[in-house]
Amino acid sequence: MFADRLQLNQTGFYLQQRNQQVIVIENGFFLTRNASDMHNLSAELELQAVPAKGWQAEWTASLSKAEYSRLTTIVAGNNQDLAGRKPLFNLAAASFVALQYEGH
Secondary structure, eight states: OOTTTEEEEEEEEEEEEEEEEEEEEETTEEEEEEEEEEEEEEEEEEEEEOOSTTEEEEEEEEEEEEEEEEOEEEETTEEEEOTTOOOTTOOSEEEEEEEEEOOO
């Protein structure tokens, strides 16, 4: 019944980055820092379906728990330790839905 019409993919990963470059905002300026370590534990799920001829539906969802294990920056002239904080632009959860039709 669902042969070649439904596909489910899942993945999980743990990423440990050392000495990565990150962009920080210090005193109103965007600066690149080289002394950052980060841990990221993530899972992704993808579902693709062909509900009818010419139609394709997709749904993707992801979860991410990322944090800096080491990052020091300057805030208002003082060193600030940002270890344990989430990276900028790293969403804890995200989802995407698409429906497309290709006529023949």
